[in-house]
Amino acid sequence: MLKIAIDVMGADNGVAPIVEGVIQALKTRDFHAIIVGDEKQIAPLIPSSVANRVEIVHCADYIKMEESASSANKRSETSIYKAVELVKNGEADAVVSPGHSGATMSLATLKIGRIKGVSRPAICTTMPNTTDKPSIILDAGANTDCKPEYLVDFAIMGYEYAKNVVNLENPRVGLLSNGEEDNKGNELTKATFKLLQKFPFFKGNVEGRDIFNGSVDVIVCDGFSGNLVLKASEGVASAISSVLKKEIKSCICSMFGALFLRGVFKRLKKKMDHSEYGGAPLLGVQKVVIISHGSSNARAIECAIYQALHAIESDICVKLTNAFANKPQDEN
């Protein structure tokens, strides 16, 4: 039975919603949960119906959001350190953490190790768009300053993830730029464009709006740009929702109309809701690592666990290892 380690400490709203998500996942899928965190807080939350598939690894210390990630490797008594070590030692098959993402990335890279040939691991995020399949964006924030070779590795990883985990037949990969024309871009993307041209999956430059229209399946960018566009997008969606609510409440007639649209708004919300996508895998390390939002609710954690199970079952780490073993080399 697959074993998933879940670091339940350090999330924005405490232990309870994270443990609740684990329980929901246990009720739905057959796996073993190793919950890493404060036993006193966790134990009372576990119902007897799933208790035989839960192991608690006690650990009260954790890395706070405002702390620096740089000390993570020295603090062996923290929950994320222990959770990552379980995976490193083969006691767990994957780790899910809504805690300090910098610490998770740093520990995963240092202790579990990079896949041979991967210059930098990247956070791979899925976003809803107007089609049935989500858009895959990487790097969503692991590497603020990138070299062209990093972006090439992100493209290979995104392609393999889209093909093997999201099950797209021929994933199309685009490079995020300030225009679709081949000559658009900044110094980084122009140099990357040249390197990517030898890959058949590469469809050229795409723009910010292409994240949401499904014109490509995978969008490659540096982690700084990825963070900017994802947060701006969340900002727009939340601004529209807040203006809409205010406008509807301003008149009894609109409130009446909105009643008939409850189903529509609910489906829209579900489509746009991050929780349904779980977390974001850190691609490029030798085991499955899922980074969840600090503000994850139970549903987001539940989905992140499904995502981890699916990633393990689709053997993504082996697929990535093979892809990098066969990576086309630069001529120079």
Next chain:
Amino acid sequence: MLKIAIDVMGADNGVAPIVEGVIQALKTRDFHAIIVGDEKQIAPLIPSSVANRVEIVHCADYIKMEESASSANKRSETSIYKAVELVKNGEADAVVSPGHSGATMSLATLKIGRIKGVSRPAICTTMPNTTDKPSIILDAGANTDCKPEYLVDFAIMGYEYAKNVVNLENPRVGLLSNGEEDNKGNELTKATFKLLQKFPFFKGNVEGRDIFNGSVDVIVCDGFSGNLVLKASEGVASAISSVLKKEIKSCICSMFGALFLRGVFKRLKKKMDHSEYGGAPLLGVQKVVIISHGSSNARAIECAIYQALHAIESDICVKLTNAFANKPQDEN
């Protein structure tokens, strides 16, 4: 009477909507329009009621969107060349162009000239947010690769524009980054952060979502990042609108409800509509230059003209000249 030169060639949908926007503006405000473009196409569109305040400068050649901006300075028979020259020679007070933006920027910088002390002119865009005042973002695309000193100049220009043109009392300026903490950022923004700390208007790092919540008034970024976040934001808004329409149409009951919400959707659309904001001024050149979307409709051009008039009346170029004359110098 103020004179505005309008380049009506080279927009996505031809001459007609651009000329229509000029006529609308002429009917509302008292100014003189110098329309630069193909006289045969323009003359029949001008009604006699405004003809005494319209001058047509004939010119059939223009720089096509797919052409490179690099040759703009040599092609003296193009509409944008002539329009910029009118401003340069003092025959017009400002220029508005929905044509090739690269050519407009390059000609404006070369011929009209930079304000002393400005390292690079920047495109300054206004975006709606959840407050009553818009967010001001620069650079929205003029400079793909920036140095920290450029971003400092953008901050000064954005502050002066917010204060003198948008009439905000104490504009707050933020630096677009991948987190709000002082230590967040890429190499460029970290170096910029240090330089901006001496300016009292600087409120620190902001994130993509802050563009839409009004937490600061002016958001500074390099032109590549600015383009990415603005296009991603447009993409989200358009995706939400398209999913909403599809969902509403899927059920008669929702269609009935939507009838009662027509006013709400209309006001939301108007709030989110780019047209109402006109174009984007190119700040840092010695005269008022407004760059409009190639896809501008008549309303967008009309608003861009009001924007040009308001920018001239608020004496923004003199204000910028003074601000740069008094710019705090670096110690080293």
